[in-house]
Amino acid sequence: MLQYLIILLDETSTSFCHYENANQERKLMPLDVLKEGVRFGMMENLMIQFVYPDYELPQAYQEVVESIDHSKIKPYGQEDADVLIVNGFQKVKADVPVVLRITKQELFVHQEEIAVMLGDVPRLNVVLTDVEAFAEADFETYKKVLAGLSSEVEKLYVDGKSPQLNLLTDRMMLSQMNNCGAGDTSITLAPNGKFYVCPAFYYENEADSIGDLEHGLGIKNKQLYKLEYAPICRHCDAWQCKRCVWLNCKTTLEVNTPSHEQCVVAHLERNASRELLRSIRQHGTFLPEREEIKEIDYLDPFDKRDTWQ
Amino acid sequence: MNSHELLLLYNSFVHLIMSGLKGLQGEWHEEASKNITFIVTKDCQLACKYCYLVGKNTKERMSWKTAKQAVDYILSCEKDMTEDSVIFDFIGGEPFLEISLIDRICDYLKMRMYELNHHWFNSYRFSFTTNGLNYDSPKVQQFIAKNDHHLSIVITIDGNKLKHNLNRIYKKDGKGSYDDVVKNIPLWLEQFPEFGTKVTISSADIPYIKESVLHLFGLGIHEVNINVVFENVWKEGDDKRFEEQLMQLADAIIDGGFYEDYVCSFYSENIGKPLDLVLENQNWCGAGMMLSIDALGNFYPCTRFAAYSLRSKKPIIIGNVRDGIDKNKLRPFLTLDRTTQSRQECIDCEVASGCAWCQGENYDAADTNTIYQRATAICKMHKARVRANNYYWNKLYRKLELEGMREEFEKSKPKSNDVIC
Numbered sequence: 001m002l003q004y005l006i007i008l009l010d011e012t013s014t015s016f017c018h019y020e021n022a023n024q025e026r027k028l029m030p031l032d033v034l035k036e037g038v039r040f041g042m043m044e045n046l047m048i049q050f051v052y053p054d055y056e057l058p059q060a061y062q063e064v065v066e067s068i069d070h071s072k073i074k075p076y077g078q079e080d081a082d083v084l085i086v087n088g089f090q091k092v093k094a095d096v097p098v099v100l101r102i103t104k105q106e107l108f109v110h111q112e113e114i115a116v117m118l119g120d121v122p123r124l125n126v127v128l129t130d131v132e133a134f135a136e137a138d139f140e141t142y143k144k145v146l147a148g149l150s151s152e153v154e155k156l157y158v159d160g161k162s163p164q165l166n167l168l169t170d171r172m173m174l175s176q177m178n179n180c181g182a183g184d185t186s187i188t189l190a191p192n193g194k195f196y197v198c199p200a201f202y203y204e205n206e207a208d209s210i211g212d213l214e215h216g217l218g219i220k221n222k223q224l225y226k227l228e229y230a231p232i233c234r235h236c237d238a239w240q241c242k243r244c245v246w247l248n249c250k251t252t253l254e255v256n257t258p259s260h261e262q263c264v265v266a267h268l269e270r271n272a273s274r275e276l277l278r279s280i281r282q283h284g285t286f287l288p289e290r291e292e293i294k295e296i297d298y299l300d301p302f303d304k305r306d307t308w309q
Numbered sequence: 310m311n312s313h314e315l316l317l318l319y320n321s322f323v324h325l326i327m328s329g330l331k332g333l334q335g336e337w338h339e340e341a342s343k344n345i346t347f348i349v350t351k352d353c354q355l356a357c358k359y360c361y362l363v364g365k366n367t368k369e370r371m372s373w374k375t376a377k378q379a380v381d382y383i384l385s386c387e388k389d390m391t392e393d394s395v396i397f398d399f400i401g402g403e404p405f406l407e408i409s410l411i412d413r414i415c416d417y418l419k420m421r422m423y424e425l426n427h428h429w430f431n432s433y434r435f436s437f438t439t440n441g442l443n444y445d446s447p448k449v450q451q452f453i454a455k456n457d458h459h460l461s462i463v464i465t466i467d468g469n470k471l472k473h474n475l476n477r478i479y480k481k482d483g484k485g486s487y488d489d490v491v492k493n494i495p496l497w498l499e500q501f502p503e504f505g506t507k508v509t510i511s512s513a514d515i516p517y518i519k520e521s522v523l524h525l526f527g528l529g530i531h532e533v534n535i536n537v538v539f540e541n542v543w544k545e546g547d548d549k550r551f552e553e554q555l556m557q558l559a560d561a562i563i564d565g566g567f568y569e570d571y572v573c574s575f576y577s578e579n580i581g582k583p584l585d586l587v588l589e590n591q592n593w594c595g596a597g598m599m600l601s602i603d604a605l606g607n608f609y610p611c612t613r614f615a616a617y618s619l620r621s622k623k624p625i626i627i628g629n630v631r632d633g634i635d636k637n638k639l640r641p642f643l644t645l646d647r648t649t650q651s652r653q654e655c656i657d658c659e660v661a662s663g664c665a666w667c668q669g670e671n672y673d674a675a676d677t678n679t680i681y682q683r684a685t686a687i688c689k690m691h692k693a694r695v696r697a698n699n700y701y702w703n704k705l706y707r708k709l710e711l712e713g714m715r716e717e718f719e720k721s722k723p724k725s726n727d728v729i730c
């Protein structure tokens with residue numbers, strides 16, 4: 001069921017996810033489009049997430065934004081955000097969740113600084129911007145990096161803190177799939193007044209819209225965005241995985257089918273979470289309502305397809 | 310000895326081995342075979358009216374360099390292509406227009422499989438579906454003689470003269486091709502008595518079905534495999550007309566006693582039943598398990614995904630002879646099942662078994678760029694087929710029971726293949 005409406009306030013609104021927004025030229029969403037978008041969100045009972053550019057909005061825009069319950073996704077350095085976005089590695093401190101958009105190489109190089117940052121932010125979401133480029137050797141390195149970060153997280157827990165790092169702690173807390181939901185639970189309104197599955201689809205190809213404010217939503221084959229219609233993912237328990245439908249399209253040409261790389265990366269995280277959960281529990285009771293994460297013998301559920309009924 | 314002589318020697322040697330092995334060890338595994346298709350040309354002498362190849366042309370012919378690269382790549386993938394047997398399929402356009410190239414590719418395949426000690430060396434087949442026009446040419450006949458025991462050749466003939474000439478007309482002058490094909494049927498039947506022919510039915514062909522099948526039986530063809538086109542070509546009332554033809558054909562086959570020696574794939578005891586959600590959830594077609602290569606050296610999950618076969622979508626290219634196969638692009642094909650791509654109506658359908666689909670047509674007709682939306686243009690035709698099929702078996706078994714012949718028939722009844730594309 002649709003629950004969220006993401007509104008890109010400007011052509012240069014920051015990326016908060018796997019995709020890049022290369023637009024340099026500022027161009028605000030027309031005010032009447034913004035008003036209509038907010039109205040649409042109210043009528044459809046959607047939670048609105050505004051995605052900001054790196055400059056301050058005119059007063060009239062701010063008033064429309066404040067006219068509805070919402071959250072604000074802003075580039076790092078701006079005030080009054082619910083989520084801050086950092087593009088490229090830098091050390092930050094914040095009292096709201098931070099999304100760190102970095103390449104695998106940046107993660108590998110800055111692993112220790114990232115571990116330190118965990119104590120300086122309430123939640124750190126590391127988003128790798130080149131998942132599709134992972135090679136065999138990178139998987140090995142990623143596994144080691146996750147193990148390294150994991151022991152830092154464990155130390156913080158032992159010190160009585162509750163750090164949150166999406167790559168490691170989300171899977172421990174979850175009891176079911178918690179994917180991005182683009183096209184299923186969320187849609188995006190672009191500055192042109194049209195709807196898209198997520199901002200990535202807009203920036204990649206403006207013609208790829210799924211409706212507009214005038215005629216409403218019209219997602220064709222919308223069942224394919226649901227977990228039940230994803231043949232590999234519905235057999236998977238890497239519940240923290242974003243199951244990025246945009247990356248799916250890019251790599252396998254189908255929104256419901258992930259690449260090998262996306263699956264292996266998510267399973268390395270899943271397995272690292274498993275180890276982390278076991279380690280923390282050595283120190284005392286922890287998340288007693290959660291079961292152990294099972295040991296599995298694969299990193300890509302696709303390889304087990306012969307066992308699916 | 311020059312390389313040509315070497316090859317000749319090699320061929321006679323391979324032939325000896327093959328002949329020696331033939332019948333000894335039952336090496337051929339049809340059900341576990343990989344299907345690899347070379348699209349050697351996009352040219353054809355004919356311009357059949359139902360031909361799905363929208364982009365046929367005379368320019369795109371496969372070069373020897375591309376073909377060789379393809380063979381080298383494919384044979385280097387032995388650990389990923391583990392199927393027991395292999396069918397190398399040569400299609401066009403009309404494949405026999407490129408018989409010299411095909412001959413060279415086949416020689417090279419045999420030689421490399423032997424040199425590499427490849428597990429397909431004793432278990433390969435070269436397969437052709439041809440319009441039959443130059444079947445009797447010396448080059449084609451030499452090729453047949455050389456590759457005896459490893460060939461499957463099907464000549465497409467659409468039925469009686471009227472029906473055949475309705476669709477299968479020459480590109481150059483629109484004339485029907487029936488006479489030029491039928492003159493080659495006796496030679497073909499002599500060389501491949503066990504093979505059947507393939508008939509494709511479109512809306513305009515419906516009135517000729519009965520006559521056509523009986524005509525093909527009359528030519529000595531014992532197996533007539535038929536499918537209706539998957540494209541959305543059907544008109545109001547076609548299902549009724551189709552059903553009527555199949556009923557008349559059923560009467561003719563049963564009353565004329567043809568069922569003892571002849572098979573028409575329209576009638577099958579396995580069709581028209583509900584399908585189990587879990588146990589019968591397989592995909593219908595083999596796209597993705599197959600591999601097609603075109604003149605540019607691009608790989609496709611099946612020929613139907615190449616540009617020249619598609620009306621409204623971009624081709625799905627899954628790699629090329631230089632870079633190999635992009636395995637990510639195969640994942641959707643290899644995980645596709647029946648229910649994920651079907652509408653609820655099909656999932657609940659009481660007569661679902663035997664209702665076929667073509668992944669390429671699904672993709673071409675889909676509302677988005679997906680192979681996960683099943684096209685159901687044949688729905689009412691399948692339902693008509695099921696009704697006539699029920700009639701056929703009820704009538705046949707009653708007759709056999711009254712004659713006390715049912716048990717005997719069950720033991721020795723001829724089998725047919727359900728042809729899907």
Ligand code: SF4
Pocket residue numbers: 017018019180181182198199200242243244245246247
């Ligand atoms: S589909 Fe979801 S995970 Fe992927 S880029 Fe879009 S918002 Fe991010």
Ligand code: SF4
Pocket residue numbers: 232233234236237238241242243244258259262263264266267301
């Ligand atoms: S790991 Fe792979 S199969 Fe599992 S949810 Fe993520 S994308 Fe889907």
Ligand code: SF4
Pocket residue numbers: 654655656658659660661664685687688689691692
């Ligand atoms: S297309 Fe029609 S006949 Fe075939 S399964 Fe679906 S509902 Fe049944």
